[in-house]
Amino acid sequence: MIATENIIQQPLSELVKDCPPVLDFLSAYRLEVANESFAALAASLSAEFWNEFETNADELAGQFVDFVEGMQDAASVQQIHSLEVIGGQNKLGEPEACNLLIKPGEITCIVGPTGSGKSRLLADIEWLADFDTPTKRRVLLNGELPDENLKSSFGGKLIAQITQNMNFVLDMDVQSFLLLHAQSRFLANADEKVAEVIDLANQLSGETFDPTTPVTFLSGGQSRALMIADVACIGQAPIVLIDEIENAGVDKRKALEVLVSQEKIVLMATHDPLLILQADRRVVIKNGGMHKIIQTNEHEKAYYDELFEIDRKMQQARNFFRLGNEYHGAF
Numbered sequence: 001m002i003a004t005e006n007i008i009q010q011p012l013s014e015l016v017k018d019c020p021p022v023l024d025f026l027s028a029y030r031l032e033v034a035n036e037s038f039a040a041l042a043a044s045l046s047a048e049f050w051n052e053f054e055t056n057a058d059e060l061a062g063q064f065v066d067f068v069e070g071m072q073d074a075a076s077v078q079q080i081h082s083l084e085v086i087g088g089q090n091k092l093g094e095p096e097a098c099n100l101l102i103k104p105g106e107i108t109c110i111v112g113p114t115g116s117g118k119s120r121l122l123a124d125i126e127w128l129a130d131f132d133t134p135t136k137r138r139v140l141l142n143g144e145l146p147d148e149n150l151k152s153s154f155g156g157k158l159i160a161q162i163t164q165n166m167n168f169v170l171d172m173d174v175q176s177f178l179l180l181h182a183q184s185r186f187l188a189n190a191d192e193k194v195a196e197v198i199d200l201a202n203q204l205s206g207e208t209f210d211p212t213t214p215v216t217f218l219s220g221g222q223s224r225a226l227m228i229a230d231v232a233c234i235g236q237a238p239i240v241l242i243d244e245i246e247n248a249g250v251d252k253r254k255a256l257e258v259l260v261s262q263e264k265i266v267l268m269a270t271h272d273p274l275l276i277l278q279a280d281r282r283v284v285i286k287n288g289g290m291h292k293i294i295q296t297n298e299h300e301k302a303y304y305d306e307l308f309e310i311d312r313k314m315q316q317a318r319n320f321f322r323l324g325n326e327y328h329g330a331f
């Protein structure tokens with residue numbers, strides 16, 4: 001970690017070696033890396049510069065320090081290479097039949113009848129349960145009980161949750177909302193990331209919106225698509241929990257592909273056979289307990305293609321009737 005006073009006093013040519021994104025910060029203000037320090041550079045700037053960028057020396061120095069410190073925090077983020085749920089007890093007080101171990105880049109589904117305890121399992125993970133929930137489960141990250149250090153190394157955002165009823169309450173347009181998020185993460189290419197998120201959200205929801213749309217105007221499907229795209233492209237949370245997004249107007253298959261390609265740990269409660277078979281494995285919940293873990297087998301993978309075709313037809317019909325068409329024997 002570079003000490004705060006050194007950020008301002010160290011020659012920029014040295015600082016940039018430890019923190020290359022400094023180049024992006026300077027170029028945003030049309031400044032170049034010099035042998036002098038940031039403090040010296042700022043002192044040499046003209047009144048025109050301060051007018052043009054509507055800032056002053058103290059403010060710019062503050063921003064620069066925040067930027068460099070933020071970049072260093074982001075670089076020191078630890079990797080999560082496993083999530084493990086150690087079984088506790090089911091609703092009858094009997095020990096659970098198995099534990100659950102998930103690695104990044106894998107999709108695991110949680111299946112079971114209504115009321116069996118799927119959402120409870122997600123809630124235990126989100127809580128990082130440690131014998132302190134009704135299930136008496138424990139959640140381990142990288143094989144250990146997560147300590148404060150690990151939790152805070154992700155800027156407090158270790159786990160992202162995507163649920164059915166998610167709405168925005170902010171009075172802001174989509175672009176400003178995302179930009180704020182990208183800047184809070186000190187992403188050097190914030191504008192590009194924002195464009196990427198909007199493009200992905202539009203692909204996921206199928207009902208396009210533009211960057212100037214107020215977030216409160218988004219439909220349920222668009223909101224969830226935006227959340228998923230944001231979690232995938234900007235959010236740093238390494239663990240993503242999804243509770244039944246099936247009827248949510250989102251291309252769920254693509255959403256899963258995108259999340260998994262970002263090497264996140266993805267766990268999803270669902271009743272949808274297509275999503276279940278897209279997963280690598282599923283944990284079956286019975287009476288509130290983890291009952292067994294099933295790896296998706298070869299027959300199931302082949303059956304997935306069949307179901308996919310049926311689902312495609314359903315979607316085609318849905319769109320056809322939704323647009324006010326009448327069926328006369330052919331689409």
Ligand SMILES: Nc1ncnc2c1ncn2[C@@H]1O[C@H](COP(=O)(O)OP(=O)(O)OP(=O)(O)O)[C@@H](O)[C@H]1O
Pocket residue numbers: 089090091112113114115116117118119120121134135269287288289
């Ligand atoms: N092991 C357990 N011990 C005690 N209570 C439990 C246990 N597992 C689940 N429960 C409780 O059972 C109730 C139903 O569980 P939950 O809401 O997780 O079901 P679900 O599978 O998500 O259902 P749905 O498919 O309808 O969403 C909840 O109140 C939950 O806290």
Ligand SMILES: [Mg+2]
Pocket residue numbers: 118119120243269
């Ligand atoms: Mg549920």
